[in-house]
Amino acid sequence: MFHINEFKKLSGVSVRTLRYYDKIGLLKPVSKTEGGHRVYSNTELKKLQQIQFLKTIGFTLNEILTMLESEEWDWSNSLLKQLTYVAGEKDRLSKIESSVRELINGIAIEGEEFRIKKIMDLYNRDSKEIIHFNLNELDIKNTEVLEKLPNMASSDPDSLEWIALVGQLKKYMHLGYSHSRIQNIIERMDVKKGEDFKDEDAFLDKLWDIRMSAEESKNYSLYPIDQDVLTFMEEAYLYYLDHQS
Amino acid sequence: MFHINEFKKLSGVSVRTLRYYDKIGLLKPVSKTEGGHRVYSNTELKKLQQIQFLKTIGFTLNEILTMLESEEWDWSNSLLKQLTYVAGEKDRLSKIESSVRELINGIAIEGEEFRIKKIMDLYNRDSKEIIHFNLNELDIKNTEVLEKLPNMASSDPDSLEWIALVGQLKKYMHLGYSHSRIQNIIERMDVKKGEDFKDEDAFLDKLWDIRMSAEESKNYSLYPIDQDVLTFMEEAYLYYLDHQS
DNA sequence: TATAAAAGATGACGTAAGGTCACTTTCAAC
DNA sequence: GTTGAAAGTGACCTTACGTCATCTTTTATA
Secondary structure, three states: OEEHHHHHHHHOOOHHHHHHHHHOOOOOOOEEOOOOOEEEOHHHHHHHHHHHHHHHOOOOHHHHHHHHHOOOOOHHHHHHHHHHHHHHHHHHHHHHHHHHHHHHHHHHHHOOOHHHHHHHHHHHHHHHHHHHHHHHHHHHHHHHHHHHOOOOOOOOHHHHHHHHHHHHHHHHHHHOOOOHHHHHHHHHHHHHHHHHOOOOOOHHHHHHHHHHOHHHHOOOOOOOOOHHHHHHHHHHHHHHHHOOO | OEEHHHHHHHHOOOHHHHHHHHHOOOOOOOEEOOOOOEEEOHHHHHHHHHHHHHHHOOOOHHHHHHHHHOOOOOHHHHHHHHHHHHHHHHHHHHHHHHHHHHHHHHHHHHOHHHHHHHHHOOOOOOOOOOOOOOHHHOOOOOHHHHHHOOOOOOOOHHHHHHHHHHHHHHHHHHHOOOOHHHHHHHHHHHHHHHHHOOOOOOHHHHHHHHHHOHHHHHHOOOOOOOHHHHHHHHHHHHHHHHOOO
């Protein structure tokens, strides 16, 4: 049993935060003294560490609250959502990073005059690729795509394998679409497509369809796939069809 | 000259935001009508676009305010700072992404309940860094297994596929080891084993070894594989070897 | 046991960047 | 001049706490 300052030292979380978590019902002390001082135990310490972890991967306190409250929480689903979010943010930051690098280089080379003009140029480009893209994504995510891909957030191993396959494709892209490793991946995708999923709503069919129409991929919000990966996939697939035994 | 609603349509920025920018002195309208309605011009449109750009690369409105106010601003310096910040954030998100992936993988293989709290418990306040689940942080006592599986906690797509394959095996176990679906999975495992990894330390070889000695798998604690899955895998593999071609 | 000091509790206000009412005033068309 | 649309202002709300200010409880010492 610890009082609040000991608990703070054990957990590394500020007293204010502990009181706040108590207030919002996220982490209540195991009991209180007669005078109203909070008393914590090891149980609360563990729970607090879980909270800290979920916070670092980007969940809000409210989300964490409902997660830890409900006994039957769909962890896979929310973790996949979170993965989507995190991967998307990472992607966004990558683009920003290159913009800023470009700007710095431009200023270094061309000097002061470069400033306004180039900022504008960069902004216009970014506004098309980043901002506008995000707005569309948000709008569409809630309506069409979710209906189109009902099972896409499942923790089904098949879905996971699909994710793995796309990941491999990306990893080995530099080998070129005719490379045997790439062709093996494509073959597995093709086999898997025909073999594992015969129902219409299946994850793979939907994603396969999306591959066909590159435009749609922009709205594909569960697992962001870069445009170049999709293009590459298309090329590799065509090559695969041509050279099939 | 535009009134506020036209300006909103031109810029894509909400009316509330425009009024807010006016209030904090970031973007004032060129003039006001006698009745107090805001009037904007093309100059403000350009400035607003600059603001939007600076916002997307992560500057606060306050920073932008001082930037645009002072005539001689050290752009290189602040952009470099921003680059550092953005790159750092990207790095942070990368680590989070791997953590989440690993968590998902663990759940995919093992099922929801058991693993998640245990993994989350790994979060230590001591490590100010985001946890990167490498094996050292895990509570593993058998060091032999540790040495055998150097890369198994990585989010390498190859690892992901392996994980997915084991997951599928578990999922379709009930079909029996001679079922075509199972045999397909086994075949992919076998092909993958020989094909993708030729170096000794590779993930798959090591795990394949572990399949051989079922006892060791008990110490295999990052992605523990159930005993029955291992046994089943062995049976299916023997069947596969017998009936090959 | 009395008392002082330390520790804890509670409440209020502030943060960034606006969103969302509610209510009032001005503009533009007829 | 009337009227409906558009614009104005002000207040409260959001996250996850930090930072006082004031009051009460606990604890250590005389």
